[in-house]
Amino acid sequence: MYALYYTPGAASLVVHWLLLELDQPHELRAVDIAAREHKDASYLALNPNGVVPTLLVDGQPRYEAAALAMLLADRHGDGAFAPAPADPQRAEYLQWMFNLTATLQAPLRLWWYPGDLQCDDEAVRRGARARFEAACERLDAHLGAHGPYLLGERLSAADFYLTMLMRWSRNLPRPAHDRPHLGALARRMKARPSFAELYRREGLEEWA
Structure with a gap:
């Protein structure tokens, strides 16, 4: 256990x-x-x-x-929730997991804890917000073209991870789910029992 x-x-x-x-x-x-x-x-x-x-x-x-x-x-x-090592989608799945860590989780942490960089808090937040929003635009475009999930029709752990990160952004000036395809994914994931x-x-x- x-x-x-x-x-x-x-x-x-x-x-x-x-x-x-x-x-x-x-x-x-x-x-x-x-x-x-x-x-x-x-x-x-x-x-x-x-x-x-x-x-x-x-x-x-x-x-x-x-x-x-x-x-x-x-x-x-x-x-x-994970393509097997020999599955053609395995590389894409791994790519998304690391991409979400670097492009969403990292700037979100800086938004909430700007003091980590020991710099001007507002400057850190501006930079973190710009990085986060740019990543959201790329993700939304990807889901619009290749969704409804990050791996197309296939649900994976990456979608659960992305949903958690969208939740974290709920109090940002423009949260992640305030985009059509990310918002649709959020609603779909939150509907799961x-x-x-x-x-x-x-x-x-x-x-x-």
Whole structure:
């Protein structure tokens, strides 16, 4: 059984969501960010980066949300959410997972934590917003031409990951879902029964 160290709505959300989708037994272990539990020595022993998520896999702590999403999709579901290594779409799937990490998650983190760069906060936010919005335009165009999912007709872990990142953008001046094809994907993903269960378990309400 898996054990997920999580904080409601944080990067652990996509891992929790896939555990539900894939019907994998798991235990939830809350990490109180406000109380700085993620910086406790006991947690840093599991995840030296001091962030969530951390997932115990066969008793070993693993981290990085995108990597964990890929691991779960590869291990379970008979390829339902991840093309197999020999599948022609495998390269595209891997490309999207890394693309989302670099072009959406990275600027979103800078938007929320501009102090990470120890520079002028407003300047960092302007740059992060420009990078994020440019990436959203590219994604929306791709979905318009090749959707409805990132891999066309095939749902993958990348779509779950993208949906989490769209949720994170909900309070930006122009959120990701404020574009026709990204908005359609968001509605489609939020209509899945697992999304309602995820929200129930994490006690979330916004962007439902």
